[in-house]
Amino acid sequence: xxxxxxxxxxxxxxxxxxxxxxxxxxxxxxxxxxxxxxxxxxxxxxxxxxxxxxxxxxxxxxxxxxxxxxxxxxxxxxxxxxxxxxxxxxxxxxxxxxxxxxxxxxxxxxxxxxxxxxxxxxxxxxxxxxxxxxxxxxxxxxxxxxxxxxxxxxxxxxxxxxxxxxxxxxxxxxxxxxxxxxxxxxxxxxxxxxxxxxxxxxxxxxxxxxxxxxxxxxxxxxxxxxxxxxxxxxx
Numbered sequence: 001x002x003x004x005x006x007x008x009x010x011x012x013x014x015x016x017x018x019x020x021x022x023x024x025x026x027x028x029x030x031x032x033x034x035x036x037x038x039x040x041x042x043x044x045x046x047x048x049x050x051x052x053x054x055x056x057x058x059x060x061x062x063x064x065x066x067x068x069x070x071x072x073x074x075x076x077x078x079x080x081x082x083x084x085x086x087x088x089x090x091x092x093x094x095x096x097x098x099x100x101x102x103x104x105x106x107x108x109x110x111x112x113x114x115x116x117x118x119x120x121x122x123x124x125x126x127x128x129x130x131x132x133x134x135x136x137x138x139x140x141x142x143x144x145x146x147x148x149x150x151x152x153x154x155x156x157x158x159x160x161x162x163x164x165x166x167x168x169x170x171x172x173x174x175x176x177x178x179x180x181x182x183x184x185x186x187x188x189x190x191x192x193x194x195x196x197x198x199x200x201x202x203x204x205x206x207x208x209x210x211x212x213x214x215x216x217x218x219x220x221x222x223x224x225x226x227x228x229x230x231x232x233x234x235x
Contacts, residue, residue, distance in 0.1 A: 007170045008063060008084060014163050015056050018156070019094055022049045026098050034105065037142040041149055043102055048153070050099045052160055057091050059167045064088065066174050073177070 029042040064084050067074045071081060 007166055007173075008060065011056070011060050011163055011166050011170075012087065014159060014166075015053060015060065015091060018049065018053050018056070018159060019091060021156075022046070022053060022095065022098055025049065026101070029102070029105070037138060038145050041142070041145050043105070045149055045152065046098060046102050049156065050095050050102075052156065053091070053095050056160070056163050057088060057095070059163075061088050063167075063170050063174070073181075 025042060025045055029039065029046060032039045032042060064081065067076055068081055071077055
């Protein structure tokens, strides 16, 4: 199976796209002042994206665990399994780095907000009209950001649904293959038991027949083999 047809690489590409999008949002978050509504919305979106990607990575890692039980059956080797595990680790590190940075930023934002509140209580130089204009402008910007966030979350939801469908297909395929292996194992065991039974019966017949009977049986089998060989050769 080529990489383009391998379900693992299909899902991995979906997850990598989500990680790239997460990095883009994270860079916007870093450049946005922490005391703005946009920063709050970006923080929430980053948390949601991190949780979604981590879940997708967990599901993909489960397929690697299943394949590692019998790599040759799935056309894999230890090198390929190691490559896939390394990618899983890299994806976790990328998402984890974003999560830690966001958590640290939230703590810093809370401290900064407290300092700003103390400074505002000591000095209030803004007029009432200026405050009204600022609130109106900020409200409009937040509404626009919320609409953008809703559109981005819709796209993310569609991506999660597609990945979930692919993961379900992989699970069903693995379950079906496991059932086939179990049936094959049962048939092989049954055939082995029958062969043992036949061998024991032949041994009993040979023992009862004695030397003369054994010689006659051998001659009969040789003649039967010659006849079958001639019939096959003539056809």
